[in-house]
Amino acid sequence: MDYTIADERKFRELAYKWAMAWDKKDKDAFISIATSRIIADYTDYPAVGVVKHCPPDDFVNFAFREDRLGDPRSFTRVNDTEAIGNWQVRARHVRKFPDGKTAEWDSSAYLELCYVLTGGEWKIGGLRPHTVLATTGSHQEVIGQF
Numbered sequence: 001m002d003y004t005i006a007d008e009r010k011f012r013e014l015a016y017k018w019a020m021a022w023d024k025k026d027k028d029a030f031i032s033i034a035t036s037r038i039i040a041d042y043t044d045y046p047a048v049g050v051v052k053h054c055p056p057d058d059f060v061n062f063a064f065r066e067d068r069l070g071d072p073r074s075f076t077r078v079n080d081t082e083a084i085g086n087w088q089v090r091a092r093h094v095r096k097f098p099d100g101k102t103a104e105w106d107s108s109a110y111l112e113l114c115y116v117l118t119g120g121e122w123k124i125g126g127l128r129p130h131t132v133l134a135t136t137g138s139h140q141e142v143i144g145q146f
Contacts, residue, residue, distance in 0.1 A: 023088065024075075025064040031056045081117040082125070086110050089129075095142045103141035108133040 003011075014033055021029035034056035040063070042048035052059060075085045089111045096102045109132045116125030 022063075027057075027060040027064055030060050030064075034059075083115045083122075085113050085115060087113065088133075093137075093139070093142045103137065105135070105137040105139045105142040107135040107139075 017029060017033050020026065021033070036055060037053065038056055038059055040052040040054075040059055042050050042052075052062065054062075075083055077083045087110065088108070090106070090108045092107075093105045094102055095104075109129050112128040112130060113124055114126035114128075115122050117123075118125075
């Protein structure tokens, strides 16, 4: 069965809302996008190793505890015109050389964005990658003039 472009847009919107709810531990946002019963299958994730069949309320009470992943403080207002937000990001870089060889650098980290209110509109005023979570390859093999 095929899906439409409108379906795909909704899937992307839901994935974005899920990521924001998860990182901010926003129970109301998570519950608003979940069905009345959800299945959380953690059998392939050894640290948890369970399957939960439950209403979304029960799930968020399990998953959104302070000792779990995510951060309810994803955004911090610095002053009237500045805020800082932290995002989990993944950057995958592949470079193909004239001889056919390829080099790859794949890195996951946090990215702090500085938001600045300019003329009544929020804009990005700065960024700072930090706290590398995982890396394969090397940036020296991919970035630069060769």
